[in-house]
Amino acid sequence: MTHLVVETISKLYGASAALRDVSLTVAGQDYVVLLGPSGSGKTTLLSVIGGFTAPTSGRIHIAGRDVTEVGPAKRPTTTVFQDYALFPHMSVEKNVGYGLKLRRVPAAERALQVGRALEMVGLAGFGRRGIHELSGGQRQRVALARALIVEPQILLLDEPLGALDLNLRRQMQDELLALQRRTGRCFIHVTHDQEEAMALASMIVVMNQGRIEDAGPPARIYARPATRFTANFMGESTEFSGIVEAPGVIGTKVGKLPHEGGAAGAEATVIIRPENIRADGGGAIALGQARITEAVFQGAHYRVLAAAESGQRFNLRMPPAAAPAPGDVLTLSCAEVDLVPV
């Protein structure tokens, strides 16, 4: 079911555009991650969805209702802020119950719901604590409970894990996913960390310079990125650039490679992820020979950089058993399906 529709949203600050004609459709159960480098517009987009920033043009619809002119107080969204933005002068339970109090929920009912919400985020019994007595992870949970207790249609999370150390971040990722499944709500989460994005998202939206570069399920975004920017941002890859020689074929430094579309004579690029380049000669498409320039052991695999005499560089992975060493010559190949035009 369509839940959130972002319709050609632009946000201009003077001459510079934070968002340009951004359109997006999100389903009710989606865990959406807005992913991009700083300055890509992802936080602005979140702020526009939450009602904190008025777009210069375009409309926002939530659950079939046009909310473009609706302020944050009346929008069916709540936000978990980057620094959690807890009320420092209130106890944990007052923080969590604040939204209910504004909705005039009677005190007894409020206490009950606050108790349930705290239990849900694993903070049962912390109600009377002050905010300053909590650790970063605990504050994060209070912020989640406070935002979820008012049953928003969409929960917005602005780099919620940025301030946590690595172990805690992994743990909170799992808890966020579990929370999203349990509440069945739509989460929209902003981050610049592609691993975090892939771990959490049912839909990744890659942003760059105020535009959406690519949007889709993580596996597709990683394996078959729509643009070169997405390909590079989502992980390492090897690029083969050349000229389209005939429909479906480009000539590159490693020979002719299949390529979808493109008129003859045009420049074109295909990319391949490191784990899809084979050094065992088993691929249908030959990529020629290359000499290893660098091999770094990374536990589960070696990260191998290699160069062909033509100047073509390769970035691939090899199993530890292969024990690659600089100077070794590899015969490389791949499957046709793993070559992705960008």
Added chain:
Amino acid sequence: MALCYAFIFLPVGVLVLFSFQGGDLPVPPLHGLSLRWYAAAFNDGRLVDGFANSLLVGGVSSALSVFIGFLAAFGLARYEIPGKALLRALIMLPLAVSYLLVGMGLLVSASVLGLGPSLATVIVGHVVINMPLAFAICQAQLGEHQRRIESAARDLGAGTFRVLFGITAPMIAPALIAAFCLCFTLSWDEFLIAYFNTRFQVTLPVVIWDLLRGGLNPETNAAGSFIFLVSISVMAVVEIFLLRRRR
């Protein structure tokens, strides 16, 4: 360095010491310690009235200064207003104007408006000189972190009024209290504006000035020491609140 401090604080010490003078004159030799001059001061109707007036002027003017300063700081920190820098400069301007000018200006304006000198005029004068201070203190507390906290409250359904008095003010309460105390101490022993703009109902510094014209008297020492004690206590409150905030 120590000598400098001694030079500055010795008169204060002497003044306080001779407020406990057992004899009739606030000069050496010291004829034993006694509280008789404090008793005299507290039985002197003029001093007691002056004390009450100073309390009133200090309390009301400081409360107004903090209230107006807080609202101004919030407005300038949270809304897009054309000419922000100019407005800010304008609000801070009274800090640079001498009390003499403020006092005279008030007196002239009051008489043009047909209002005689009164405690109300003094209160206005003290708001003029103290509000920029309260504004500056509040402004320093209203950063981006506080803005996000306010956004969170709005997000959960709070209107501007609720945010202002339910979130922002309690959140920066230590600064508001500190600002109030600072304004109070400044108002408490301000003389020029109070002197120019009062006639029959006068504040404590004006009463003491009157007494001093009648010659040296341990009673004035006692009153002066008392003013000092109040100022010090209020500053101590400020320190406590600022320290507690840092913790």
